[in-house]
Amino acid sequence: MPETLQAPPSDNSDLSDKPHPLIPQPDHPIAFLRGFLERPKEVGSIIPSSRWMERRITRSAEIAKSNLIIELGPGTGGTTKALLQAMAPEARLLAIEINPDFCELLTQTVRDPRLIVHQGSAADIQEALTKHDLTTPNAVLSGIPFSTMPKELGLSILQSVKESLAPGGRFVAYQFRDVVHTLGKQIFGPASIQLELLNMPPMRVYRWDMP
Numbered sequence: 001m002p003e004t005l006q007a008p009p010s011d012n013s014d015l016s017d018k019p020h021p022l023i024p025q026p027d028h029p030i031a032f033l034r035g036f037l038e039r040p041k042e043v044g045s046i047i048p049s050s051r052w053m054e055r056r057i058t059r060s061a062e063i064a065k066s067n068l069i070i071e072l073g074p075g076t077g078g079t080t081k082a083l084l085q086a087m088a089p090e091a092r093l094l095a096i097e098i099n100p101d102f103c104e105l106l107t108q109t110v111r112d113p114r115l116i117v118h119q120g121s122a123a124d125i126q127e128a129l130t131k132h133d134l135t136t137p138n139a140v141l142s143g144i145p146f147s148t149m150p151k152e153l154g155l156s157i158l159q160s161v162k163e164s165l166a167p168g169g170r171f172v173a174y175q176f177r178d179v180v181h182t183l184g185k186q187i188f189g190p191a192s193i194q195l196e197l198l199n200m201p202p203m204r205v206y207r208w209d210m211p
């Protein structure tokens with residue numbers, strides 16, 4: 001049963017606009033590693049995204065001009081805080097995370113009234129939107145590992161993204177392997193692709209634009 005965790009207000013003043021070094025990662029690397037050890041296929045990586053990757057996906061998804069954003073797989077919240085920092089004051093961010101421990105950590109540590117943390121599957125975006133009385137997002141971002149999930153689930157998540165996005169909206173997925181692109185071509189057609197080298201491992205960033 002999906003569950004909602006609403007974050008109380010606060011600030012993200014620890015965030016800087018400047019890229020930070022790749023190591024150390026300030027966003028709960030131990031909790032992230034523990035999450036990987038407990039649920040390796042779902043987490044798919046032993047460390048969170050770098051600050052450089054956070055900046056790249058934030059820019060690629062044009063977060064500053066989006067009024068409703070969905071993040072699939074926020075993990076321990078580094079990418080979430082980067083999105084919040086780039087978002088307009090009146091925008092909303094719905095973070096859909098399957099791991100209850102990560103949801104709890106996000107709720108406790110990323111305190112911003114624009115953020116809604118939703119425990120559930122990325123395959124059920126419409127259910128989450130309805131539950132929180134939200135309409136269609138302009139941007140969906142995903143860091144979830146498509147290469148370690150069944151193909152049917154991957155296609156179901158991508159279909160869920162397509163059905164939820166507003167006309168003119170965009171879907172940005174960042175991945176080490178190209179499975180998301182192989183599957184995404186079936187749902188959206190070919191993506192535009194960037195490479196972020198300043199991440200461990202280096203990752204591709206795929207962007208699809210809705211008509």
Ligand SMILES: C[S@@+](CC[C@H](N)C(=O)[O-])C[C@H]1O[C@@H](n2cnc3c(N)ncnc32)[C@H](O)[C@@H]1O
Pocket residue numbers: 042043044045047048049072073074075076077078079080096097098099102120121122123143144145
């Ligand atoms: C590689 S981590 C990305 C974390 C963070 N966004 C970052 O870039 O550092 C992948 C995240 O996706 C979550 N996840 C995996 N499958 C999911 C699903 N079906 N629905 C929602 N979240 C999922 C995992 O629990 C994990 O937090």
